[in-house]
Amino acid sequence: MVDLLLCEPTWSDHGDCxxxxxxxxxxxxxxxIIWSLITCEGRSEARLWLCKTISCFSSITPQAQCEVFEKLLRSRPRKTGLAAQLLQMIFEKRPHKLCHIIAKNYYILETxxxxNPRRILQWFGTFAGVGESEHRKGARALSQFSFVNRDICWDELVWKxxxxxxxxxxxxxxxxxxxxxVQRTMENFIENVPEFWSSDELMESVKDGEIFLMDSKFFIDCFIELMYDKDSKEIWExxxxxxxxxxxxxxxxxxxxILEExxxxxxxxxxxxxxxxxxxTESIGHPSYWLEFLLCIHNDIASIDELLLLNAVINQGRQLLRLLRDEExxxxxxxxxxLVLEINNTSGAxxxxxxxxxxxxxxVDSVKWLGFLSWVLQFRLLEECKTPDSWEALFIMNKINFRKSSSYDLIQTGQVLEESESSFDDGGYTKARRKNEKTRKRRRRHYGLDDDDRDDLVDVDISSSWQNVQPREGSWLLSTDNYSSSWTSVDxxxxxxxxxFSTWMKWLRSK
Structure with a gap:
């Protein structure tokens, strides 16, 4: 049976080396072996796992995250790929925040x-027809500007x-x-009406940022130029x-x-x-705690290779086990x-x-070896604990209190629930039995049937509806999480x- 090592060792050093x-x-x-498994088809999935873990950090303040990302954006060589992805996020979530930059750099719209006739027609060709309330997008800006400034631009309008x-x-x-x-008119405006491109009417039409969706790459390139070539204060703000x-x-x-490693x-x-x-305590069990711990104590903690490996073992143990099931x-x-058998054959000490x-x-080495030891533990439990009895034996050996329940689904006839409690809680088990007995008595009174009649009724329902009813696989409530979740042998x-691993990390953190 597996010793989970949930008690901190206190013996002498003799013989430990x-x-x-x-x-x-x-x-x-x-x-x-695990490293070869992770990298057999490239490192992209392992990188995805690591980035997911980093995203779980919860102790980073908004000011800190701003400073970290900005320092990375301003580092050499230029991080144009990172900047492009960030601008794309702004386009999707807060595009209106960039419109005042367009107003100040109106040549961007003119360019x-x-x-580009397609863009012209798409933006400025949305005039309202008969019965429609108003023009849209750039068409509204063009019509409004033309009326207000008819003395300087009406002659530039070209009619069909x-x-x-x-x-x-x-x-x-x-x-x-x-x-x-529209096409010839806007060509005239580009050549002869520069006032239009900086007008309030045009800026009003683009203030919601919808125009960025017409060609995101064009605007991203323009903003990156403002960021790096002109160091525009407005874009950085x-x-x-x-x-x-x-x-x-x-x-x-x-x-x-998208970052390079x-x-x-x-x-x-x-x-x-x-x-x-x-x-x-709950923080120590958090997926990113081990990495936060290493960052706190040692900034140049490890290479990316080591972090990819550690994260896979600590946070993606089940995924690694799935990979191992593949024939290849x-x-x-x-x-x-x-190797696990070799571990099994040596003393648990x-x-x-x-x-x-x-x-x-x-x-750094401590987290590494504790992480691998926890993965070996996961592998062993998957191989050795295949029945409810074996799991309960494990709980008892490691002094983990547990409560077990099994249920049978009887559709159309209600649900018969049998509960049991074990491991240091015999009193609870007795209470559960008494509760179930009282429930059965109430049902007999409700139906006006004696025991034999009631049993016959259940037999009929089972035989007619669910002849092969089987109990669900055992699940347990454990004292390790204060009985807050139901765990099956799958999880x-x-x-x-x-x-x-989180228990060992508590000991490590206190040293």
Whole structure:
């Protein structure tokens, strides 16, 4: 039976060195196999896992996240890919924040439409027809500007008919703008009416940011030029404001994946300068706690390779086990099975010795070996605990209080629920039995049937509706999480491994 090592070791140091070295040698072999498994088809999925873990950080303040991302954006060489992705986020979430920059740099719009009939028609050709209330987008800006400034631009309007219309006629019949040759008119405005491109009317039409959706790449390139070539204060203010308001999780999920690994390493080092470690018990069980812990104590903690490996073992244990089930990884599974068997055949004191040694050695190595030990634990539980009895034996051996319940689904006849409580709670079990007995008595009174009749009724229902009814697989409520969740054998290997790892991290944190 597996010893989960939930009690902090307190014995003397005598004889621990050999036991620890033996375990570490096995774990080093395991490390090599798992690394080959992770990288067999590239590193992209492992990077995705690591970025997901980073996005879980909860101790980063808005001001800190703003400073970290801005420092990365301003670092050399230029981070144009990162800047483009960030601007795309702003286009999607707060495009109106960029419109005053367009107003100040109106040449951007003039350049956007110059020599591009498709864009001109898409933006300025949305005039209202008969019965419609008003023009839309750039068409509204064009009509309003033309009326207000008719003395300087009305002659630049080009009509499709044999003759044009006067302002007075068009004012009474706005749908006449449908006869406007929009392309030639806007070409005239580009050449002869520069006032239009900086006008309030045009800026009003673009203030919601919808225009950015017409060609995001064009505007992103323009804003990147303002960021890096002109160091525009206005664009950096928009970026800073967005970085302050957006959640850290959202920023990480959208931005980190496009970084080069060297930039991701730089990002983590910058993050470490603002990292504060939480002491709460629930924080230690958080997916990102181990990484936050390392950032706090040692900024140049490890290479990206080591972080990818550690994160996969600590947070993606189930995914690694799924990979091992593939036929192409049968050899890796065999080798890992042999290593785990070697661990099984040696004294459990070896694991305890390793845990104890990790509490007083270099913290980076400590987290590494504790992480691998927890994954081995997950592998062993998956292989060794296949029945409800084996799980309950594990709980009892490791002094974990538990409550078990099994249920039968009887559709149309209600639900018969049988509950039991075990492991240090015999009184609760008796209460549950009494409660069920009272429930059965109430049902008999309700139906006006004696015991035999009631039993016959249940037999009929079962035989007619669910002849092959089977109890659900056992599930347990555990004292490890204060009985807050129901755990089945499907989830227990991963849960127990993570619970053990968080327990060991508490000891490590206190040293």
């Amino acid at each position: 050999n036991a620890t070295e033996n375990r570490i040698n096995i774990l080093r072999k395991l490390e090599s 956007f439409f110059k020599g 008919g044999k003759h044009g219309y006067s302002p007075a006629v068009v004012a009474t019949k706005p749908h006449y703008f449908l006869d406007l040759d 928009v970026i800073d404001n967005f970085l302050l308001l957006e959640s850290f999780s959202s920023l990480c999920n959208h931005l980190l994946l 060297s930039d991701l390493s730089t990002f983590l080092k910058l993050l470490g300068k603002f990292q504060t470690l939480r002491m709460e 990884h049968e050899e890796e599974r065999r080798k890992i099975g042999e 070896y694991d305890a010795a390793l845990v104890k040694e990790c509490l007083k050695t270099k913290k 227990l290997p991963e849960y127990m491994a993570k619970y053990c």
